[in-house]
Amino acid sequence: MTAKTLEQIENQFEMFQILNENGEVVNKDAMPDLSDEDLQELMYRMVYTRIWDQRAISLNRQGRLGFYAPVAGQEASMLGSQYALEEKDWILPGYRDVPQIVWHGLPLYQAFLFSRGHFKGGQMPDGLNVLMPQIIIGAQIVQTAGVALGLKKKKTDSIAITYTGDGGASQGDFYEGMNFAGAYNAPAVFVVQNNQFAISVPVEMQSAAETIAQKAVAAGINGIQVDGMDPLAVYVATKEARENALNGNGPTLIETMCYRYGPHTMAGDDPTRYRTEDMNDEWEKRDPLIRFRKFLEEKNLWSEEKENEIVEQAKEDIKAAIKEADDTPKQKVTDFIDIMYEELPANLQEQMDEYRAKESK
Structure with missing residues (x-):
């Protein structure tokens, strides 16, 4: 492949965006057909998850939770994509992707039990199309290809979606899973949440490719890079990927450009050792909650009072969920x-x- 050909491929993957960091619509043609209630619900979920994340970090520090991977900064990527799914779709999460499966139907207390390593945290309720969060980096990608093929053979109208980070895109399972799904035209969606670091390794040191999205070309599947701090862009990209899969147009690789504000996990990672204050400041300006809040306020769909009510509700729900987890027999x-x-x-x-x-x- 010549350098010119490579450049032509890379140029195909410009970042898809609908809202800029000021909450302004910059791509009117791509605006999704979501009701005011849908837009408010999406913001509700992001605010709720931010509070849950803050509380989970505190509980971890108190020794009341076990393994925990913070999610602040990735709410738009996680919840914008999950909101585009149907209840019948299957989610195969990584260890950071607990919010998606909770909003898909997993009781919050079970999410806390999963963090504690309790076996009941991995016993999914009947009818919930979710697999237990995968700890092995990238293993869920191969599993997703298999689940998607099974859905195709059963002639269902549902898809399998999976999530990993930019570090997961460096794993062999990443390529094997996408290649298998592409070869069998399985209804799968692969989401890589590029939060810029695989623990402490910056994404530019993991691959010579300009984007992760362009790796779809080698597997012969669809690929798109999305502003992962823009919930509307993530929703649209996921919805289109789902429809493509169900219409027989093959799997899609979605790269969401985002940032985790906290450490990789609460197990001793210190992000100040590999991230600069300037980088943190730059990404904080793109905060998905601030961006979407501005957008909704401009439409008179949001208020400080409404948000405060959600914050208090989240705190009460979390308190009740922790109690239920505490009351679960050892x-x-x-x-x-x-x-x-x-x-x-x-x-x-x-x-x-x-x-x-x-x-x-």
Whole structure:
């Protein structure tokens, strides 16, 4: 491939945007057909999730949660895409993508149990088309290709969507999953939330490609780069990707350009070691909540009073969800054995009897 050909490919992936950072519509033709109630609901979810994120960080520091990956800054990417889905669609999340599956129907208390490593946090309610968040980087991408192929073979009118970060796009599973889905024309959508760093490694050190979106070309599938701080742009891109998949036009790779304001996880990462104050300041100007709030206020659809009500509701809901998580019986060794087997082999029956005796004391 010549440098000129490569440049032509890269130029195809200009960032798609509807709202600029001042909340102004810069692409009227692309505006989605969303009602005022839909727009308010989307903002409601973003505000609620920001409060939930702040509270989860505090709970983690108190030792009341286990593993937690902050989401502030990525609300538009996460919730704008989930809002474009139908209840029948399948979500295969990464470990940061808990908000999408909660808004898809997972009870909040179970999200807290997942963070604590409790097995009930991974027991999805009947009828909820969600897989447990994947800890292995990129593994969910191959799984999504398989789920999507299964949906196609069953002739359903639903898709499978998955999420990873820019670091996940450097994994072998990323290429294998997209290639498989493309080869079988499976109804899959692959979302890469490019928050600029794979833990501490900047995206420009992970690949020589100008965009992650252009990697779709090698797999022969659709690709688009989106302003991930713009919930309307993310919604439109996801909705079109879903429709394309269902119409037999193949999978789509969506790269959302966003930023996580907090650390990679609460397990000791210090973002001040690899991010500058200037970079933080620049991305804070693009905050999805500020941007969308300005847009809604201009349409007389939002107010400080309305937002404060949501903040208080979120705090009360989180308090109740934590209590429900606290009230869930502690997991036991016998639970793990019992939920894995319908009929126990002799060696495990011996262990079951042994641990039952210990637990009864």
